[in-house]
Structures are given as structure tokens and as C-alpha cells.
Amino acid sequence: MKILHTADWHIGKTLNGQSLIEDQKYILNQIYEAIKEQQPDLVVISGDLYDLHYPNKEAMVVLEDALSTINLELNIPIIAISGNHDGKERLNYGEKWFEKSGLKIVTGYEHLLTPIRINDINFYIMPYFTPADVRQMFKVKGIHTHQEATEFLMNEIEAVINKDETNVLVGHLFVAGGASTDSERPLSIGTIETVTAQTFQSFDAVLLGHLHHPFAIQSDYIFYAGTPMQYSFSEANQAKGYRLFDIENKRVKQSFIPLQPLRSFQVIQASYEDVIHEKVTIQNKEDYFHFKLTEMDRITDPLMKLRSIYPNTLQISRQDFEVEHDEINVDVHALSDIEIVDAFYTHVTEEPLDGVKREKVVQLLEAQLNQGADE
Template structure:
């Protein structure tokens, strides 16, 4: 059986005010091309199709067209909600998805069978997939109660809840089918990609790999944006995001995961690069050094080794038009703060303008134009 595993598309992402819709169109087009070339039996999208729970109509159109195009390659397609998605809104699209031959699961339903998807490969090999959308802590107890667990069991930890749900859903795994799981989870031992939502990746949301049945042939995870495998009782993999979502992900390789697995053969995985993704880069230096940087490729975060002053951002962006974020180099900020602390002046009896000038000096921002602006604004406030 051949599987294309992808996740964390984050359609609708705006990075420092820059829309990335054109990048997403190019990335998803290449993803469909990969599916046509690799001819997977199954495409799994393991959550975070959108970047926000309230996607725009254009974002919804892009996601539905991408899923339809993937289905058009002849592969079965299963997509689940992630923590960025609105699960109920995805469930509202299920009538469309069913008509298109796509399996879409947004929330945990009260029927366990709703989370079991079955099918056959082109060669007739049967497969069985447990599809578990992202489950927040506040709904974890309710979800386990729907599966007729005791009150005592319902008071346990998040990891216990997820483990019980997966054990219940995996009960039908047999030796004559390829047994699969897809979920949107933080698994202990995984490495953060750099752009995930911290509230849903903290330890309270982390689960051990022991929540997965040893009878599982492959676990297709979403949530962590770096492609990686996690040691467990069965093959556990994150596909990573097909494009770098934020500047913390500069070292991530944009890719999707191709999997070959059978009832009698261990899962073999390989990463297929997504070359259409626009890279994110961080550059550092003085204005003179930055003038020599080739900023024509990728979006840039710039750390400037210059004292803060009015117009510095504009000067950097004139040199590097693709700079989305311009900041004073943190190392220089620390140096200036340390020297400012050593030179802290007496405040008692001094005019506001003098105190503000001292503050600017302590932050390395001794710019006469800024001081003059403060004096003018302060004067207007006093006379109003």
C-alpha cells in the first residue's frame, strides 16, 4: 500500500501582514502533481488545513479544490481537523465531501464507527484507518463519556483519555488489513517545528506513543511542523508542513511523506521535497553589511546591528524590500541595556523631556528627532 501523508497546510496564513495565498496555491498545486506522479492509494491530511477557525471564502475554496484535485488523482482522501481548524465548520462540509468521495472528519462524534474508514488499494489489499480529529482538553472528558466509560475513567488525564479513545477505535485491527491511524497530537519525544500554537503543544497536551496499538502499521500525525519519526510500539511519523509557517521554522525542509507499507512488510518512508515553497530567512548586520545581502529569494527577518533611530526600518526595507520583520539585533539590545543600567541617572526633580532622553539613551535610541517629537507632544498635552 502506498500513502501520501501531509498536514499543517495553514491555508489563510498571513505572515507579518503578508498574505501567502499565492504560495499556498503553488504548494498545493505541486502536492497534487506529486500525487499524480507517485500514485498513492491513500492521501491523509492530518489536520490544520486552515490557519484560523474562521477561514475566508477564498481559503475555503482553496482547500476544497485541493482536496478535490487530490481525489481526482485516483487516491482515496481522508482529512481531519487540527487545533487551528473549526471542527464543526469542517463537519458542515461533510455533505459536499461525501458527494466528492472525500472523507472529512472535524469533531469527535458519538458513534465510534464514524471514525473508522475502510478501503482497498488498487491491488485489492484492504486497509482500515482510525481518523481522530484534534481533541481539546475541555472536550476530552465528554468524548470519553460518549464511548461509555466510567466516571472514574473520565477524571483521568488528557493522555489517558486519548489512549482510551484510540484503544476503543483500534479494536477492529486485524492481521489481514493494513491498520492505520491519523490524529492531530503532540507526542512525547517530538521536536517542535517552531510555528506551532504553544497552548496546544504544552506538556498537558502531550501523549506517549503507547496510546497507539502495536497492531498499527503506520501512524500519520499532524501538529508538529517538522518532519520526523518517533520511537514507539509502531511506526509513528509527522509529515511536517509543506511550507515554512513562521520564521522559527527556517531549518525545516518543506516536504510531504510517502509511505509504503503492507500487512507483512514494515512501513518505509521518504520525504518528497516541495520546491514551490518560498523559504524564510533571517539575516543580520549593519546597514552597510545588509546592502550586500541578496534578498531576492524568500521572505526575510532582519536583525539590524545599529542603534535604534527614526527611519531605520524604512532604510532597511529600502535595501531589502522582502523584509517582513525588522528588529534591532537582540544581542545589541542586551549590550545597550547593560550599558544603560550602568549609567542610570537620578530622576528626582528632572523634567519629563530629560527623563525621556535618558530612557532613549539607556535603550540605545539617542535620536534628537524622537526627543523633539516627545517635547512637542508633551507640550500639546499640557496646553490642551
């Protein structure tokens, strides 16, 4: 079975007031062409189809056109799930109707233990969830982190999964060790959101969304599609595209296929004079730019002047001064949230975080996590 895996479209995203909808239409057209060329049996979209819970009309039209093009015009079944950016009520309004044409948009957890079977593969579908969602859905207590919530769900699946068959998980979450970027909305505080890779060992393949780097984690069976285009300047040097899977009899072959954007994100470090007099090497003046500039004393309206030459300049920053930082050396991916706060508190105050102070911090972390379920 051939599967085209994509994720994190973020339709309707704006950056520094600049709408990226034209760029998104361009990259979606490339995805359509890839589908025509590759002829997959299924397209999987692992969450964050929209950028906002309540997208505007233009974003909704773009997404509807994309889904109808893939599903109806190209006649390819789709499995799509909600991510932490998606508003479920906006995404699943036609869920039952869409199923009639092979478009499955899953935003709830009612059928988590009943896989979607296509050909000989069982697809277990896990839309974005919070620990509070799991506590409410399964009427359980004592679940406060994504790790605890995911372990609970995996134990439930373990009771019904047939390991002699090929099983694929489609999800939207943060696997520990993965690299995040500036354009990803945090799921919670610190690393309370992360889930260990070992949690998913029951599956032959795990097709994920949320992290924007397609190589955010190195694994033989866990894969991020990444975003199809760049969404922040921290992604300026990242490869963007989709993944193509060939799965048969529990054997998984996959490859990453790059896509070319309408405009790239560029970070340029130079003097203001060199940039304004076009003495820097720039291949496309229509790209999105963050200029990090020196020699900006007495320059008025630098953004306006730069945009007269580079119309899509989104950000400028001065590089005249170097600031010394008092750094704390900790591996945040190896620590729990309370351990991170504890390390920071001790670093600043030279005192341990204990007693009532520690209890208050734990309460605040849990309160923040629960609040995330409503955002």
C-alpha cells in the same frame, strides 16, 4: 497500498500582516504535480487545513479548489481530519456529500471505533480533541490531560481492533519528545498536551499532524508529515515536503519528499550598513526576511528602507545589547505541568509549592485546558 501523507496546510495564514496565500497556492500546485507523478492510492491530510477557525472567503476558495483538484480532477480518494486550528463547522459542511466521491472529511468522534477500510487497510480516524471532548462524548469523568484522554480512546479501540490486519491511525496531536516551532498554536499549557509514543503500539503506522517539523520525532511507526512550506522564522532551516508510504501486509516503507517554496524564510544577522548596502550574501531578495541588525543608532524608518531593497522583510530586531538570563535547567518533556510550575516557583522563591497554592495551580491548569476546547 501507496499513501501520500501531508498535513498542516494552514490555508489563510498571515505573518506580521503578510498574507501567505500566494505561497500556499504555489506549494499546493507542487503537491498536485507530486500526486500526478507518484499516483498514490490515497491522500491523507492530518489536520489544520485552515489556519483559523473562521477562515476568510479567499482561504475557503483555495482549500475547496485544492480538495476538488485532488479528489475530482486527479481522481484520488482523500482522508482529511480537523486539527486544533480548524473550525469543524467550516470544514465539514459537505461531509456526507463529499463521501460520494471518495473525499472523507472527519471532524467528529462518532465513528472513532469504526475504521475506514480501503483495500486491505483499516484507517482509524482521530481528529483533534480535548480531554473535555472525550469526557462529553463518552460520559466519563476523571480525564484531565491529553495522555489520559488518548489512553481512554486507545482502550476503546483495543476492544475492537483486529491486530492480524494492517491498522493505521490518522491523528492530530503532540507526541512527547517532538520538537515544536513558533507557528504552532499551543494545544494547552506546558506538556499537559503531550502523549507518549507507547500509547499507539497497537498500530502499524501512525500518520500525524500538528508538529511542523517532519522529523520532530524519531520512531519506526509514528510519523509527522510536517508543513509543506515554512510558516515562521523558527522553521527557516527545516525541510518541508510530504511523506510517501508503501504499506502491504503490515510492512511499512516510507520516505520524505522535499518541496521547493516560492519564497523561503531567512534569518540574517549582520550590521545595518552591510545589509542596506547589499554586502550580505542573499540568493533571493524576494524571500521573507528577519534581519537581526547591529549599528542601528540614529536610523529612522529602518523597515521602510530595508523593504525598498528586500520587499518581503517581515521583521527586524536590534542586536546591540546582550541580556543575561537567569535560566532554570529542567527538561519540560520529562515533567508534568504541575512539576514544571513547581520547579519554576521553587527556583524564583526558593520555597516549595505546596498546600493551598499548589491546589490553586492545579485548578488553573485544568480550567485553562477546558477553556481550550472552546477556542
